[in-house]
Amino acid sequence: MSNDPTHQFLVNKIVPIEIGGMDFSFTNASLFMVATVGVAAGFLYLTTSQRGLIPTRMQSVSEMSYEFIASMLREGAGSGGMKFFPMVFSLFMFILTANLLGMMPYFFTVTSQIIVTFALALFVIGTVVLYGFYKHGFGFLKLFVPHGVPGVLLPLVVAIEVISFLSRPISLSVRLFANMLAGHITLKVFAGFVTSLSALGAIGIGGAILPLIMTVAITGLEFLVCFLQAYVFAVLTCMYLNDAVHPGSH
Amino acid sequence: MFVTAAYAQQSTTTEGAEAHDAAAAGEVHTETGVAHEGEAGSGVFPPFDSTHFASQLLWLAITFGLFYLLMSKVIIPRIGGILETRHDRIAQDLDEASRLKGEADAAIASYEQDLAAAKSKGHKIADDARESAKAKANADRTAVEADLAKKISAAEDRIADIKAKALADVGAIAEETATAVVKQLIGGTVTKAEITAAVKASAGN
Numbered sequence: 381m382s383n384d385p386t387h388q389f390l391v392n393k394i395v396p397i398e399i400g401g402m403d404f405s406f407t408n409a410s411l412f413m414v415a416t417v418g419v420a421a422g423f424l425y426l427t428t429s430q431r432g433l434i435p436t437r438m439q440s441v442s443e444m445s446y447e448f449i450a451s452m453l454r455e456g457a458g459s460g461g462m463k464f465f466p467m468v469f470s471l472f473m474f475i476l477t478a479n480l481l482g483m484m485p486y487f488f489t490v491t492s493q494i495i496v497t498f499a500l501a502l503f504v505i506g507t508v509v510l511y512g513f514y515k516h517g518f519g520f521l522k523l524f525v526p527h528g529v530p531g532v533l534l535p536l537v538v539a540i541e542v543i544s545f546l547s548r549p550i551s552l553s554v555r556l557f558a559n560m561l562a563g564h565i566t567l568k569v570f571a572g573f574v575t576s577l578s579a580l581g582a583i584g585i586g587g588a589i590l591p592l593i594m595t596v597a598i599t600g601l602e603f604l605v606c607f608l609q610a611y612v613f614a615v616l617t618c619m620y621l622n623d624a625v626h627p628g629s630h
Numbered sequence: 631m632f633v634t635a636a637y638a639q640q641s642t643t644t645e646g647a648e649a650h651d652a653a654a655a656g657e658v659h660t661e662t663g664v665a666h667e668g669e670a671g672s673g674v675f676p677p678f679d680s681t682h683f684a685s686q687l688l689w690l691a692i693t694f695g696l697f698y699l700l701m702s703k704v705i706i707p708r709i710g711g712i713l714e715t716r717h718d719r720i721a722q723d724l725d726e727a728s729r730l731k732g733e734a735d736a737a738i739a740s741y742e743q744d745l746a747a748a749k750s751k752g753h754k755i756a757d758d759a760r761e762s763a764k765a766k767a768n769a770d771r772t773a774v775e776a777d778l779a780k781k782i783s784a785a786e787d788r789i790a791d792i793k794a795k796a797l798a799d800v801g802a803i804a805e806e807t808a809t810a811v812v813k814q815l816i817g818g819t820v821t822k823a824e825i826t827a828a829v830k831a832s833a834g835n
Contacts, residue, residue: 410689466702
């Protein structure tokens with residue numbers, strides 16, 4: 381295994397598939413997307429299969445994640461936003477499971493690929509825009525015109541609002557991608573110090589203790605980041621959906 | 631490296647050393663070739679390598695689409711159903727509890743009512759008993775008093791009778807006494823009529 385910290389992000393073809401000159405190969409990234417879906421859906425399906433009136437521990441976990449997202453969406457986008465519950469719940473569970481699976485050694489992190497997070501962010505923003513225009517027509521554009529702004533400042537404020545709206549898919553995707561990428565690189569670099577220092581003999585092994593402690597600490601931190609980034613993605617999705625449900629209310 | 635290999639092939643002098651060089655060069659070549667293939671033929675940072683973007687997007691669409699369908703058709707209705715069933719069950723149990731509490735309150739109220747009725751009935755019975763006892767005692771007393779009064783009046787009558795009789799006897803005794811006294815004093819006899827008149831006259835005084 382190479383000591384290159386970016387080696388873990390390499391995409392390798394497992395089953396080459398080419399359609400119309402485009403490369404649609406089944407890669408290790410695809411494999412871990414399938415694994416993410418399998419693990420998340422399997423967990424939710426199996427833990428709730430008994431439909432217990434008094435939940436088991438695992439069933440409580442599924443119910444808690446359901447209620448967690450439901451209350452987040454209700455607070456963020458009101459009861460009108462609840463029709464997007466399957467979307468927010470799927471996004472949260474998918475990202476969370478992908479992040480956590482990526483923490484396993486030798487596992488590929490799906491969310492460390494900018495194209496994946498960007499596609500998810502575009503899915504969110506696309507939903508916001510489509511639903512906003514579908515529901516409110518051109519009234520959706522009131523989103524860019526806040527209330528109570530003096531007429532002189534209005535063009536400037538509208539320009540800022542438009543730019544901030546356009547930057548949303550970028551910030552949403554880069555935030556998740558960069559967090560996962562940076563975390564895994566840091567982890568790899570510190571773990572690499574452990575192996576390279578311990579190759580230097582007794583003193584090196586003594587010196588390797590510090591990066592080892594760091595590696596353990598960063599692993600703990602990364603698990604927190606895995607959850608936090610999935611949460612942040614879901615919360616921001618709720619806020620953006622709120623703009624589609626209630627434009628011009630902010 | 632190709633140059634080195636070609637040079638090695640063309641060279642005829644110092645065969646062994648050159649062959650060794652060529653082998654080493656070949657190894658390096660193979661290694662770099664493998665590395666290049668792994669990085670998809672470009673030196674870019676792997677997450678920004680656009681050669682796999684189409685594949686990633688397709689598989690993300692397939693897997694996430696499937697996940698979304700599973701969530702919205704199976705998992706979310708199921709968990710929602712579980713939570714709703716529990717919610718309904720709790721509400722139902724609370725309703726049942728409040729209904730039972732109402733019943734208990736009603737039972738307590740009716741018990742209190744019965745108790746109050748029984749108390750007032752008891753008071754009434756006691757009052758009635760007291761009243762009737764009092765009335766009976768009064769009646770007995772009046773009867774006894776009446777009896778006594780009758781007896782008293784009878785006794786008084788008898789006393790008056792006896793007194794009258796005694797008073798009537800007083801005249802006869804006085805006549806006899808007067809007759810005897812006169813006889814002793816005068817030695818003669820006085821008629822009975824005279825003595826009676828005299829007694830009556832003195833009695834009249």
